[in-house]
Amino acid sequence: MTKTGITAPAMADAIARLRAAGCVFAEEEAAVLAGAASGPAALDAMISRRALGEPLEQIVGHADFCGVRVRLRPGVFVPRVRSELLVRLAADAVVPGSIVVDLCCGSGALGLAVLRRRPGVELHAADVDPVAVACARDNLRGNVYLGDLFDPLPGTLRGRVTVLLANVPYVATRHLPLLPAEARDHEPRTALDGGADGLDVFRAVVAGAPGWLAPGGIVLSEITEAQVAPAMDALRAAGLHADLRYDEDLEARVALGQKLVGPVR
Structure with missing residues (x-):
């Protein structure tokens, strides 16, 4: 269990949901989302958003680009x-x-x-x-x-x-x-x-x-x-x-x- 109360079974469920949604790097994405979530309920909501196709970076509020962490908002272009x-x-x-x-x-x-x-x-x-x-x-x-x-x-x-x-x-x-x-x-x-x-x-x-x-x-x-x-x-x-x-x-x-x-x- 993490400090925010996210258990191993919850992580396994998150990975399975992301895989089912077609996310190629489901394990990595689940870890990023769990790191940004304040708790199990927040992680569940984030997984739902990602499964519907919202960019990972917009969900967690940042993108790591060219050596800097860039803050992002929903609806803003994600740096490539x-x-x-x-x-x-x-x-x-x-x-x-x-x-x-x-x-x-x-x-x-x-x-x-x-x-x-x-x-x-x-x-x-x-x-x-x-x-x-x-x-x-x-x-x-x-x-x-x-x-x-x-x-x-x-x-x-x-x-x-x-x-x-x-x-x-x-x-x-x-x-x-x-x-x-x-x-x-x-x-x-x-x-x-x-x-x-x-x-x-x-x-x-x-x-x-x-x-x-x-x-x-x-x-x-x-x-x-x-x-x-x-x-x-x-x-x-x-x-x-x-x-x-x-x-x-x-x-x-x-x-x-x-x-x-x-x-x-």
């Missing part, structure tokens, strides 16, 4: 492991005093992870979803704004941003029904739906990025393999140097656009 590539690229590009902007910030996970690696940066974050903004404010120290893309950012940041992190929604609208129920039913559509080819929001960010980036500054955004060519075209059309970064282990692709001082080649 593959987004660690965005964090690494951002952290490698900044020094203390650099300005980092996290657009479409969701819970603020990306910005929080960059801050952990580079504590001296000046971080700003924004999202169009009020629930996500409230969650990001749980995780970040100030400078979290509510609004559409660049609209809520302070004008004083124009031309001064070293890294523009933009983990935009990039699922093509027709593919939304194919997403796992965890995402489809429990994460906001605004965090998933990228339009006809998944690049509508990406193109809007890229088009506005040059006005906010400092010379040499970069914009970073996740894309899929099928989106590589049009994403590179969008970066070049905005006058940015276009590059693609890939991590085989994470199966992650990041489109990188850099604002150069001279002509783009």
Whole structure:
């Protein structure tokens, strides 16, 4: 029996219920839920929520991402492991005093992870979803704004941003029904739906990025393999140097656009 009164039979029942619901890692998930539960009744309620498809991270109220514990609220996008590539690229590009902007910030996970690696940066974050903004404010120290893309950012940041992190929604609208129920039913559509080819929001960010980036500054955004060519075209059309970064282990692709001082080649 645990300190909260959760017995071994209760744990066995929790594992069985999670397995029956299709949870592949039932034992691990039961342990996480038991660790977060205040007692047997709370665990029972949590198991019921998980069996109905609610993301584990939303149920326990946090996600462990890229070396940081990120607070989560129900209905907020859960950070994905593959987004660690965005964090690494951002952290490698900044020094203390650099300005980092996290657009479409969701819970603020990306910005929080960059801050952990580079504590001296000046971080700003924004999202169009009020629930996500409230969650990001749980995780970040100030400078979290509510609004559409660049609209809520302070004008004083124009031309001064070293890294523009933009983990935009990039699922093509027709593919939304194919997403796992965890995402489809429990994460906001605004965090998933990228339009006809998944690049509508990406193109809007890229088009506005040059006005906010400092010379040499970069914009970073996740894309899929099928989106590589049009994403590179969008970066070049905005006058940015276009590059693609890939991590085989994470199966992650990041489109990188850099604002150069001279002509783009």
